[in-house]
Amino acid sequence: MPEDRADAVFGALADPMRRRLLATIAQRPATATELAGALPITRQAVAKHLASLTEAGLLVREREGRDVRYRATPAPLSSAASWMAEVGGQWDQRLARLADALAQAPGRSGPRPPR
Amino acid sequence: MPEDRADAVFGALADPMRRRLLATIAQRPATATELAGALPITRQAVAKHLASLTEAGLLVREREGRDVRYRATPAPLSSAASWMAEVGGQWDQRLARLADALAQAPGRSGPRPPR
DNA sequence: CAGACATGCAACTCTTTGGTTGCACGTCTA
DNA sequence: TAGACGTGCAACCAAAGAGTTGCATGTCTG
Numbered sequence: 127m128p129e130d131r132a133d134a135v136f137g138a139l140a141d142p143m144r145r146r147l148l149a150t151i152a153q154r155p156a157t158a159t160e161l162a163g164a165l166p167i168t169r170q171a172v173a174k175h176l177a178s179l180t181e182a183g184l185l186v187r188e189r190e191g192r193d194v195r196y197r198a199t200p201a202p203l204s205s206a207a208s209w210m211a212e213v214g215g216q217w218d219q220r221l222a223r224l225a226d227a228l229a230q231a232p233g234r235s236g237p238r239p240p241r
Numbered sequence: 242m243p244e245d246r247a248d249a250v251f252g253a254l255a256d257p258m259r260r261r262l263l264a265t266i267a268q269r270p271a272t273a274t275e276l277a278g279a280l281p282i283t284r285q286a287v288a289k290h291l292a293s294l295t296e297a298g299l300l301v302r303e304r305e306g307r308d309v310r311y312r313a314t315p316a317p318l319s320s321a322a323s324w325m326a327e328v329g330g331q332w333d334q335r336l337a338r339l340a341d342a343l344a345q346a347p348g349r350s351g352p353r354p355p356r
Numbered sequence: 357c358a359g360a361c362a363t364g365c366a367a368c369t370c371t372t373t374g375g376t377t378g379c380a381c382g383t384c385t386a
Numbered sequence: 387t388a389g390a391c392g393t394g395c396a397a398c399c400a401a402a403g404a405g406t407t408g409c410a411t412g413t414c415t416g
Contacts, residue, residue, distance in 0.1 A: 132260070133257055136251065136254045136255050136260070137255050139251045139254075139255070140251050140252050140254070140255035141373095141374080142248055143374085145247070145251070145324070145328075148328060149328045152328050152329065152331055152332060153331065157392080157393090158392085158393075159391085159392060159393085167374085167375070167376095168375075168376065168377085169392085169393085170375080170376075170377085170394095170395095171374065171375055171376075173393080173394080174373090174374075174375085175374085191383065191384070191392095192382075192383045192384060192391070192392055192393080193383090193391090193392055193393075194392085194393070198329075198332060200329050200332060200333030200335065200336055203325050203328070203329040203333070203336060204329070204333065204335050204336060204339075206325065207322050207325050207326070207336070207339055209260070210318050210321065210322050211322070213260075213263060213264045213267050213318070214267065214313075214315050214318040214319070216267055216268065217267055217313060217315060218315030218318070218319070220315065220319050220342075220343065221315055221318060221319060221322070223342045223343075224319075224322055224339055224342050224343060226342065227335075227338045227339045227341065227342035228335060228338075228339060256403090256404080258404085272362075272363090273362080273363075274361085274362060274363080282404085282405070282406095283405075283406065283407085284362085284363085285364095285365095285405080285406075285407085286404070286405055286406075288363080288364085289403090289404075289405085290404090306413065306414070307361070307362055307363080307412075307413045307414060308361090308362055308363075308413090309362080309363070
């Protein structure tokens with residue numbers, strides 16, 4: 127669990143707007159312009175958020191001719207959850223169970239569930 | 242899962258120094274002065290970090306005569322983990338399991354500490 | 357009581373960052 | 387080919403945040 131990665135992940139998750147963007151994209155991939163259309167901020171602002179989410183590894187860019195579509199990737203989230211389980215598991219049963227849940231089985235496997 | 246709470250929690254977790262402090266205190270309660278002694282920053286800086294961690298509900302203050310001892314509380318971490326499971330569970334099996342783990346009976350932590 | 361020690365409060369600096377506007381570039385499409 | 391549209395880049399601004407120093411207050415303890 128790379129510490130510098132956790133840095134980028136928690137940093138990315140710190141902003142409410144970015145969490146909102148991530149939650150939205152998690153349900154269905156989208157472009158910066160599409161996202162900006164449903165938000166009170168400009169496309170450029172959205173683009174910056176997407177950039178930091180991408181740098182944190184939470185999103186991947188996919189060029190599609192003229193536009194760029196972003197899709198969510200789960201791994202870094204699990205990583206962050208692991209950190210919490212590791213820290214909190216020492217004094218909380220709930221987080222300890224969480225640690226177990228994360229420890230089991232492979233990261234991402236089977237076909238990605240439908241959107 | 243109060244959104245404003247998640248804000249404070251993720252915000253608190255965003256800083257590496259604060260994660261370090263939280264991890265340290267999780268293992269053993271400590272005072273600001275003690276913590277500052279083992280860190281490259283001043284006591285006041287530590288105090289500020291402890292204040293935001295406390296406001297996020299991740300720590301509780303305990304006055305002991307002259308000094309103040311901080312102790313970790315698990316609830317908000319679980320809350321943050323829930324958010325991640327909720328968002329990520331839709332497209333990742335690992336996080337979906339995490340959601341299940343968190344859904345089960347609460348840990349030894351009683352009712353969430355009032356604001 | 358007097359000194360030592362921990363905390364609390366405030367002002368200040370410096371950097372980061374979330375947001376903006378403006379413009380250039382690339383790619384569809386009528 | 388011309389225009390419309392999405393993206394990329396850069397400069398700029400204001401607010402937040404991490405850190406500092408200085409000093410006041412409160413509490414042990416010799």
